[in-house]
Amino acid sequence: MLNHLIILQVIVPLLGAPCCLIVGRARAAWLFALVVSAVSFAIACGLLLQVYDLGSLSYELGGWAAPWGIAYRLDLLNAWLLVIVSFSSVVALIAAHTSIQQEIAAEKQLFFYVAWLLCLAGLLGILATADAFNVFVFLEISSLSTYTLIALGKRQQALWAAFRYLIMGTIGATFILIGIGFMYMMTGTLNMADLAQRLPDVQESNAVFVAYAFIVVGIGLKMAMFPMHFWLPNAYSEAPSIATAFLAASSTKVAVYLLIRFTYAVFDGQLETPSLPLADILIALGVLAVFSASTTAIFQADIKRAIAFSSVGQIGYMIIGIGLGTVLGMQATLLHLFNHALMKGGLFLALAAIVYRLGSSQLSAMQGLGKRMPFTSLSFVVGGLSLIGVPLTVGFVSKWYLVSASIAAGRWPLAMLIVLGSLLALAYIWRVVESMYFKEAPVDAPKGEAPVLILAPLWLLVAANVYFGIDTQLPVMVTGDAAGSLFEDLW
């Protein structure tokens, strides 16, 4: 049983999805999906403990040995990500039933949970697998269910956002498929460990270069890397609020993981070639993402959309960390993966609570909200402070590591830019705070706190934001070891 845990991590939500349909009623399906997510989370925690004790684990599907069969392989990096993704699914699902009552028609709620579990299965599958083609399959499972989740949004614009994401996402996935095809042509294997061994022999070939280029662009589309991010703000602002909370905390993280995995484990981290300074390109794109997205976020009337733009900026920070190409930079990226999941999960859950009560996430509707919904407003402020990177919150920890990593790499101007970028976050969070606390509410404005089922997971995330901002031992230890092992080349 215990040695099958790796495959159960993916199988449980994958089989849970059709079982949801059999369950039949929305409320029961919600409880069922919650249990399935909780089991996934427990498995992920168990796996992380095992990996920490025993080193990396591998699993052969159907007993077929690795080059022929599909292998799953867990090291600290993906075990850590498994915990993040399944945790955000559990937390968001607790609030899901209450939140979607007002956003999704009753007869469609059942399918919401089916798509949710499929999406979870796809994301966990991408993380667990050690087979390049399997990555593509799971990527499409998670993407197709994500399009469905987005299309369930209340307004008709959700359909258009989902369609645009479908076009962009499919092009991205097909690019990844082309890249994998070139790698297979050059090496004759799809197993990541074998690829890592054989690719250096053919490194001079243009085909390998092209393969990497296609994969980076494909993953870049999936994770909304700066010039390819236009689908994300639409998709996140139109999706049902609770789906946004889950997707923002998990799906782009998984794409960032793929970029790290392919760059460092498969292509052996040769970022610097004389003809293409990839490290500088990644850092430049990251900085551009931070500044352009954060500036756009300041001018949004819809706060959900503003926070979605801020996600693009935060992904920029992660790309900067990867581009630095040092252990410390990688650790900063991995820390920010976790911390960003906590703060964006919290902020979007707070917005879900606001939308639940007000029916809108427009800034103009939030006037005087500090008195009307004190707990929700306060949680938004804490999440916002974390996003800015104020000390005693998780945002500070990852910013600190990122700044020290860039200074250690001798890039002083970059460190300045990172701090400046945080000031932009201050600007778009401040607008909300000002509206919530320093403006009077209209007399007939809706009042009352959000239901406990939304507030409880929201405050759980807020508490995590503060707790891991003070007691940083666990994430710093895990990410430090994970980043170190990436550069030691254990594959």
Add this chain to the structure above:
Amino acid sequence: MSLFFSHYNYWIVIALMMIGFYIVIAQGNLVKKLVGLNIFQTSVFILYISAGKVAGGSAPILDDAVSVYSNPLPHVLILTAIVVGIATTALGLALTIRIKKAYGSVEESDILQRDRSC
């Protein structure tokens, strides 16, 4: 010239890929966009299948008379990719139907216009 004829399948791949990609970008009609996406994906299928061909090899069915086989693995991979492509097309068309009901049009320009006006 010999490069052109000896690798004609790869030239077809490139041509199809560019045609498909161009249609996705240039066409405003959502159904045409999906058709373009399909052509784009099909070009990748041909790329994989071309890679699986072994010169002089026969179909990968075990037979005493044959000693050289083509590589079956790309075929299997592409069967999976075709299924994924069908699922994507189905979802895209379903979304198109919903968009048609909501917006009354499947032209990108009309949709953008209606989004801006409301």
